[in-house]
Structure formats: structure tokens, C-alpha cells
């Protein structure tokens with residue numbers, strides 16, 4: 001039981017409570033650097049040196065105190081094979097230091113130079129259809145080619161020898177947005193070796209993959225195709241795991257080059273992409289020091305809950321504070337129509353990141369390159385060197401980071417509820433969606449939304465993370481499950497936890513084969529219920545029961561009760577005949593805990609009601625009750641401090657009563673407040689008046 005739940009008799013108390021220590025959350029800290037950093041991606045190699053001071057002065061004036069440099073600058077760092085030139089980077093970093101700006105150094109391996117790929121064409125990646133990449137874009141390298149790995153190691157090592165003790169370098173970014181696997185000869189050979197190591201014999205692989213199906217039976221590992229589409233789902237799942245492991249090795253290759261030459265205070269990370277599912281982030285992050293991500297909004301308009309989910313996802317990669325390594329200064333260049341964020345939303349997004357545990361927000365990019373693929377992208381200053389309109393909003397944000405930084409230093413978010421993100425399961429569903437709209441991320445978000453609104457703090461975690469600290473754990477789609485995982489989930493419930501399972505849970509074993517005993521496999525007798533049949537839906541099916549009425553769409557499972565202790569919470573109404581009057585949601589109390597199985601993709605209102613009941617039963621309280629929809633409440637605590645961040649994502653002004661007199665750390669009023677009036681996109685950062 002968490003300390004906070006015993007003490008939280010009132011909201012007043014809850015606001016002051018610092019979190020239980022075993023949730024792992026912790027902040028990044030640099031004794032000599034500001035606790036909250038504001039930054040931008042800066043490419044000094046694209047500009048005459050005579051202009052650098054002008055740029056850095058404008059950065060300093062905007063309270064920018066970190067730049068990321070170097071991540072695509074290989075041809076400037078090593079202009080020809082074995083000839084390194086770090087002089088320009090030395091001077092750029094020294095000049096940044098003069099302007100009180102520290103540096104994250106990127107290893108340039110996402111953009112190998114032309115001399116390298118021309119002399120060693122095997123370093124170029126091969127796509128799934130056998131086509132080798134050409135020079136002229138980026139990410140054109142093979143992540144398995146030994147020659148490429150040697151070059152990547154060498155450039156990382158030389159850079160670390162040069163900058164590993166530079167006091168102004170705070171950390172390292174490996175490569176840039178890992179994404180594209182290779183399907184060439186080295187990848188093929190390594191995949192086969194990896195399978196052999198895992199399965200031992202090809203006979204065992206044939207058994208697990210059920211290759212008698214369509215005469216897929218293999219006689220040797222080297223007959224196995226290397227594909228990410230259209231193959232046996234067991235192969236597809238193993239390919240994704242292999243790719244994850246390969247990116248981990250790819251990281252380790254560079255870490256082993258950097259770490260021996262770098263001060264321990266310099267962190268090593270890479271920049272990730274939210275829900276991107278090309279590999280398992282938990283596998284890759286097992287060898288990184290902190291998590292970082294590139295926060296670009298997912299649709300044409302900013303949806304704060306969607307963005308909140310991706311912050312929480314990233315925080316969960318290491319279960320500690322993270323960096324926003326890139327975000328948009330109002331707009332990007334790669335959507336169909338690159339509409340801007342509205343005035344005020346850039347600052348709103350920056351504070352949202354801090355509320356969710358970011359210790360740094362960096363914009364991509366500082367200044368438009370004079371040419372190149374991204375001329376239209378949002379920036380802080382134009383190619384002409386003059387600030388663009390959003391510069392002022394970012395300057396204001398920087399000023400506020402400086403003001404609130406000391407109160408936020410050493411704090412992080414803490415949550416009583418967790419949502420499990422599982423790559424194996426997301427992949428397994430994606431390979432065989434069965435219902436076109438069954439997007440595993442959409443299902444995660446459907447569960448996340450009411451949790452975020454009602455509990456106001458959610459951890460998103462791996463299935464392998466400890467569960468004990470949470471009052472509620474939700475698994476929207478744990479499609480792939482092993483016996484060991486099932487055992488952990490049952491132990492969690494027996495210890496008083498409340499477990500909520502979504503549709504398609506526990507349909508597959510860890511080889512992506514159907515559970516031999518049916519669904520939900522090893523959880524069936526514990527739940528006291530099973531899935532008799534699943535149906536893809538293309539229209540609404542009515543639901544009725546203890547939660548009231550609602551609908552299911554996209555997916556519906558016909559459930560049956562196997563134990564007298566298991567209760568039916570909702571039933572389907574009249575629909576395709578099969579589902580009529582059949583159970584759709586089951587629940588079973590186990591001591592003080594409970595297990596609930598939701599067999600359908602529920603309408604938002606019904607999922608909302610279900611969430612309310614579950615949180616109530618588990619004793620989960622909001623941080624600040626009674627706030628209007630669109631007002632986001634976050635709290636960071638630690639080191640005896642507690643800071644409340646309120647953001648009004650609505651366009652209209654909202655009045656928010658405070659439970660105690662509080663000081664707005666970024667506002668102009670010096671006196672304690674008992675309420676705040678937040679204009680559209682307004683932000684308040686509050687600490688209890690001492």
C-alpha cells in the first residue's frame with residue numbers, strides 16, 4: 001500500500017504528499033546547470049562561423065540554455081576516411097559556453113557521408129524488396145553491417161575522446177530517431193543466428209511456429225525468409241524482436257566507444273518517436289541512461305490527452321524523468337497540410353511536457369538551413385537571421401522555466417494507476433487486425449483518456465515493470481502472454497490490486513500462437529470466464545447492465561461465465577444474433593483485489609463510467625477534483641517539494657479554485673492565491689504558500 005493513500009485524507013494533504021520512493025521516478029540533474037532547460041537543435045556546420053555569435057546571442061536572449069549539435073554532421077567531422085576535424089565543433093561549443101548554453105552532442109551516424117557509402121556500398125541498407133538505398137537522404141545505413149558498425153564505433157569514439165571531458169557537454173544523443181531496419185545479407189545472417197540461438201534446433205522452431213501449415217517446414221535456419229509483412233505471424237514477431245535486439249546492439253556499439261572516454265555525468269540517450277512501433281523501446285532503453293523523445297503532434301490539431309499519453313509513454317521507458325529532445329516551434333513540414341499551433345499553444349505544450357516529467361524542452365530547429373529537404377519547417381529565427389513571431393512566446397517560456405526551475409528541481413510525477421504498453425501484443429494485433437479499425441494504439445488511448453481525466457496522473461509501463469505500487473493496472477490489449485506474466489498478474493490481484501483487461505487479452509502465447517486452451521489462456525480459471533467467440537463489427541452493438549447503456553463497435557467478444565463468483569457487468573443487446581444477450585464485461589472480486597475483463601471496444605461514455613467505478617473501488621483520488629474538461633492538472637513532487645501545474649487547453653478563460661493558498665511561480669502576482677483565472681492556453685505553476 002502506498003504511503004500517499006493512507007495519508008491522503010484530504011486534497012490539502014494529498015497536494016503536499018511526496019511520492020513513495022519505490023516508483024523509480026527521478027529527475028535528471030546537473031549540479032552546475034539550470035534544473036529546467038530550454039533548447040534548440042543548432043547546426044553550426046550549415047553557417048559561416050562569423051554568424052554563430054549572432055545566433056547564440058539571440059538564443060541567450062530567449063533564455064535558451066542548451067543546444068543539440070552534430071547529429072547529422074559526419075561529413076564535417078570526418079571529411080575523408082580517418083581524417084577527423086573537430087576544430088569547428090570545439091569553437092562552436094566554446095562560444096555556446098560563453099553564452100551560458102550547454103550542449104548535447106549527437107553522434108552523426110544517421111547520415112553517413114558519401115565517401116563512406118561510395119567506397120563501402122555494403123554499408124547502405126537494403127529494403128524489404130531488396131533495393132539498396134542511395135546517398136542524398138538520411139537513415140541510409142545498414143544497422144547490421146560490420147563495416148558500418150566499425151565506422152559508427154570509430155566516429156563515436158573519436159568524438160568522445162575529444163569531448164568526453166568537455167565541461168559544457170552534458171550528454172550524448174546516439175544517432176537520430178532509429179527507424180529503418182536492414183534486410184540485406186548481414187541482417188539475414190544475423191537473424192538466422194539469432195533464431196538458432198533462441199530455438200536451438202530447427203525442429204523446435206517448426207513446432208512452435210506450426211510450420212506444417214502451408215508446408216512452411218524448414219530444414220535449415222538459413223531457409224527462413226527475412227520479411228516484415230505477409231509471413232507466418234510467429235516469424236513476424238521474431239523479426240520485430242530481432243530488430244529490437246539489433247538496435248540495442250547498435251546502441252551498445254556506440255556506448256562502448258563513448259563511455260570509457262566520457263565523464264559519468266554525461267548521459268547517453270537517443271531520441272524516440274512516441275508510439276512508433278518499429279522496435280521495442282524497453283529493450284533499447286535497457287542500455288540508455290535517460291529517455292528522450294521528439295514531440296510532434298499526431299494530427300492536424302493539438303489533442304492534449306493524446307500528447308499527454310506520449311509523454312507518459314516516454315517517461316515509462318526508464319521510469320524516470322525524460323527530455324523532449326525536439327518539438328515543433330508552431331509547425332512542421334511533413335504533414336499533408338502543415339497548419340500551425342495557435343498562438344499560446346507552443347508555451348502550453350512546453351509546460352505540459354514539464355508537468356509530465358520532462359526536464360528539458362528543445363525546439364527543432366533553431367534556424368532554417370539555407371537549402372535542403374526541410375526549408376519550410378518551423379524555426380525560431382529565419383534563414384535571414386531575424387526572429388520569427390513564435391520566438392517571443394518561446395522567450396517567455398524560457399523566462400518562466402528560469403523562475404520556476406528551483407521549485408521544480410528534483411521533482412517528478414507519481415501515479416497510483418498504470419497502463420501497460422506491450423510491443424509484442426501491439427505487433428501481434430497489427431499483423432492480424434481482423435477488424436480494420438482495431439488500432440492497438442487507438443485502444444490504448446481509449447483507456448488512457450478517462451484515466452488521465454479522472455486520476456490526473458498515469459504511468460505507462462512495460463509489462464515487465466513492477467506492479468505492486470499501483471492501485472489500478474489496466475492492460476488494454478495484452479494479446480501475447482506467457483505463463484510467467486499471467487502468474488505475476490494473478491499475484492498482483494491476490495495482493496489487493498485492481499486489474500482491468502481489454503479485448504483480445506491473452507489470446508496468444510509468446511510464440512504468437514493461439515493459446516491451446518482458448519482465450520484468455522492462463523487467466524481463464526482465475527477470471528472464471530472465457531471468450532467463446534470474437535466478432536469484427538462494422539456498426540454499433542447496444543450494451544446494457546450495471547454501468548448503464550452504451551455501445552460496442554469495431555470488436556466484440558462473446559463471453560461466458562465459468563465460476564459462480566464471476567459477475568456479468570454488461571451484456572450485448574440485439575445485434576448479429578450470436579451476441580444477443582451474451583456477456584460483454586465480466587468481473588471477479590479476489591480478496592480486496594479484482595479482475596475485470598472487457599470483451600468489446602466500448603463507447604467512450606461507457607469506458608468512462610467503468611473507469612470511475614474502478615478508481616472509486618481502488619481508492620484513487622484526483623490531484624485536484626472538480627476541474628473543467630480541457631484543464632489539465634499535473635503534479636511533480638520530490639525532495640520535500642510539490643508543484644502543481646495547471647494548463648487551460650481551452651480557448652475560453654477558466655476559473656479554478658485552489659484547495660489552499662498557493663503562489664504562482666511564473667505569474668506576476670506576489671501574493672498567495674486561492675483561485676486562478678486562466679485565459680485560453682493559460683498556465684499556472686503553483687506551490688503551497690509556506
Ligand code: GLA
Pocket residue numbers: 176177294296326332333364374377
Ligand atoms: C525529426 C528529425 C529532425 C527533423 C524533424 C522535423 O524529428 O529528428 O531531424 O527532421 O523531424 O520535424
